Amino acid sequence: MKTVRIIGVPEHFNLPWHLAIEEGAFEERGINLEWTEIPEGTGRMSEMLKNKDTDLAIILTEGIVKSITEGNEVKIIQEYIASPLLWGIHVDAKSPFTALTDLKDTTAAISRYGSGSHLMSYVQATEMGWDTKKLKFELVNNLDGAVQSLSSGSADYFMWERFTTKPLVDSGVFKHLGNCPTPWPCFVLVGTDSFLKENESILNHILEIINMYTVEFKQIPRIDATLANRYHQKLEDIQEWLQLTQWSQKQLPENTLKRVQHTLKELNLIDKIVPVSEILK
Secondary structure, three states: OEEEEEEEOOOHHHHHHHHHHHOOOOHHHOEEEEEEEOOOOHHHHHHHHHOOOOOEEEEEHHHHHHHHHOOOOEEEEEEEEOOOOEEEEEEEOOOOOOOHHHHOOOEEEEOOOOOHHHHHHHHHHHHHOOOHHHOEEEEOOOHHHHHHHHHHOOOOEEEEEHHHHHHHHHOOOEEEEEEEEOOOOOEEEEEEHHHHHHOHHHHHHHHHHHHHHHHHHHHOOOHHHHHHHHOOOOHHHHHHHHHHOOEOOOOOOHHHHHHHHHHHHHOOOOOOOOOHHHOEO
């Protein structure tokens, strides 16, 4: 049995992996797939890949592209979610802010530098016409840290996946001011160069299994109820999310990768644009 380590966020996007593991699909191929939840998100996962603390990851496209341009020896194996991520923009429920325009020159809570919450704050600021050089950040590690930071006033707003944070809006912890979708497919499957070099056949088995699961995922009977119960979401929210979300079984298109890099470069979030061959497997 070959042990393979994989990490991802504890969110509904990754249920196909859990179902495949629970149903023994990987074990049947001689693979012990060890899944670890990383609530801190992409910044933390990039560090773990760099330190060889994992073999594979389901990670945000823009975050891992930035990390690879900075020397992280990782390749994108394929797209995982082809649709954009809907980033909700949140403030504390008792905050005086009532519109996105109120957030100009305020402090954003972010999980880590290089994370989606960090990088997307630049995309959002650009869309609003703000000077990105004036952006300020408070490091909060995860969603619980964001709740504490916003309630104490040490940060003013927090961007996180809309449906993951919606229970906090519904319960009166956060106030939702708007959304900012990523301008590209949101999640990719990546692996360390060392793992990919030595485990081609193992990787092919993993891809065959997960792609089979994601192709059929939306057709699973009562999958909406399963998701709602497992991730503590309202059924109608999960149904809306399912309509918006498209899984992928293909490699990230080169033109998409170029657009990600050019956007990050324009925002001064990366120093250089690297060849596609250094990023895609």
